[in-house]
Amino acid sequence: MKLFVRIVLTVLMVLLIAYCGVVGYMYVNQRTLQYAPEGPVTALVDTSLSSAEAVSIPSGDGLINGWYQAPRAGKPLIIYYKGNSGSFSDEHARFEQFVADGYGFLAFDYRGFPMSPGEISQTSILEDASAAFDWVSQKGFPIVVWGRSLGSGPATYVASVRDARALLLETPFLSAATVASERYPFLPVDLVMQDQFPVNAWILEVSEPVLVAHGTGDVTIDVSNGERVYGLAPNKDELWIEPGAGHGDLWDRGIWAHAEPFFERAMAGK
Known part of the structure; x- marks a missing residue:
């Protein structure tokens, strides 16, 4: 015994x-x-964004590098907060569509991602997100905020502490800690995770109208995250759940057909 x-x-x-x-x-x-920052960089000259310019914006102890174009009269400027993988420049088809419809845009890589050297952390990403907003707000255009995946964290944070016209969240998480807990339920994620991006807390302070887009086939961030984020938003506009769509499918599935009228409603104050 x-x-x-x-x-x-x-x-x-x-x-x-x-x-x-x-x-x-x-x-x-x-x-x-x-984080998964590695990836190729698309040169601006290799896109159809002939009127856009490359910009460098001071942030913290370094610079964030991105692309900028002013909107046509009467249209807002979209600040695009990218997701977790590679460079924002890989998504140039989105920016080309924005510009074709008269919208301006600012898109960039957080420090530590391909076009912006530095170290990655929640603190640096939020610092970069705020620096980008403050830089473009000096241009005097109305601003709408678009955050995709990881970008839903800084996008929501910025909307909670700055004045924008609208907040669009594409495949957002309730928090990064929620996603980690779903993947590793046997680990004490809440105790050891440093970069938790508490969207569930920040969204409560967002006064702008909110559109949340998610797909039921998303295996990276479960659709329940988007549904719960939308449920917490004080100023709800639209929850678009696309049947069968995965984490990277929503652009091809027609998110712009939801985003553009959403931005128009926000600009009209409806």
Whole structure:
């Protein structure tokens, strides 16, 4: 009997040590596991954005690099907060559509992503997001904010502390910690995760009208995240749930057909 107890205690100790090792590894390497900044850069000259310009905006101890174009008269400017993978420049088809319909835009890479050197953290991303808003607000155009995936964090944060006309969240998370907990339910995510991006808290302070778009086939950020974010928004406009759409499908599935009238309603104050 004593031998059996010793065996059980030894097994439990080994499991505890292994569990602590996993937690320790994920804590030390969490930002490497959380972010995916690598990816190619598309040159501005290789797009149809012939009137856009490359810009560098001071942020913290460095610069964020991006593209900017002013809107036509009567149209707002879209600040686009990119997702987690690669460079914003890979999504130039979106910006080409914005411009074709008269909208201005500012899009950029957070520090640590391909076009903007530096270190990635929640603090630096929020700092970059705020710097971008403050820079473009000096141009005097009405601003609408669009955040995709990871970008739903800084987009919501900025909308909660700055004055924009509208907030569009594409495949948002309730928080980064929520997504991590869904993926790793056996880990104490809330205790060890540094960059939690609490959209669920920030959205409560957003007075702008909100559109949330998500797909039921999203396996990166479950659609329930978008539904819950929309449920918390004080100023609800539209919840668009696209059946079967995955995490990167919404542009091709027609999000612009929802976004443009949403921005028009916001500009009209409806």
